[in-house]
Amino acid sequence: MEDATRLFAVRGAVCCGNSEDSIKKEVNSLYLEILKRNGIDEGDIVSIQFTMTGDLDALNPATALRLGGNARNVPLFVSLEPGVKNSLARTVRIMITFYGKNKPEAVYLNGAEVLRPDLKAGKPD
Numbered sequence: 001m002e003d004a005t006r007l008f009a010v011r012g013a014v015c016c017g018n019s020e021d022s023i024k025k026e027v028n029s030l031y032l033e034i035l036k037r038n039g040i041d042e043g044d045i046v047s048i049q050f051t052m053t054g055d056l057d058a059l060n061p062a063t064a065l066r067l068g069g070n071a072r073n074v075p076l077f078v079s080l081e082p083g084v085k086n087s088l089a090r091t092v093r094i095m096i097t098f099y100g101k102n103k104p105e106a107v108y109l110n111g112a113e114v115l116r117p118d119l120k121a122g123k124p125d
Contacts (some may be wrong), residue, residue, distance in 0.1 A: 003101045007046070010034055010104035013093040015111035016056060023059040027092055028068035030109055034096060038104045042071060046097040050078040053091050061092045088115060 014030040016022045027050075034040065048071060050061040062076035081087070091112055098104075108116050 005099050005101055007097065008100050008104050009095055009097045010038055010040075010106060011093065011095050012107040012109070013091055013112035013115055014109045015088065015090050016092055018056050018058050018090060020059045020064075023056065023061060023092070024064040024067055026110055027061045027064040027094075028070060030092070030094060030107060031065055031068075031070055031096075033109065034094070034104075034107045037107060038100070039102070040096070040098050040100060040104075042074065044099045045071065045074045046099070047075040047077065048097070049095045050076070051081045051093045052078065053081050053087065053089060054083055055089050056092065061094075088112065091115075 012030050012034050014026045016026040035042070048062075048065070052061055060078055062078045065071050065076065081091075081093070088111075106116065106119055108119065113119075
């Protein structure tokens with residue numbers, strides 16, 4: 001028997017260089033990897049929230065996602081992370097709220113894995 005569809009949120013993060021190309025590449029890679037690992041269809045996404053560290057000012061991550069041709073009909077929101085001593089630099093975090101049937105797996109890429117050492121990349125569900 002399949003689980004019932006319910007509302008979930010999945011998180012992730014990626015480190016980027018402070019350039020339009022890097023932010024666009026890394027944000028889209030993170031987004032697509034989250035969808036792939038979790039079997040999420042864009043039609044099931046309710047909204048996407050980003051945060052970014054203050055040292056990234058070359059491109060808004062929501063704009064980066066749209067420029068990559070993704071999430072065209074999904075509400076996006078971006079906020080600046082507070083400056084916290086010793087926090088990971090040049091980082092974009094994402095939270096995707098979606099309807100699904102399975103508990104999602106968080107995804108951390110390109111150096112952001114240090115934020116969640118309790119999670120192992122590519123672990124099976």
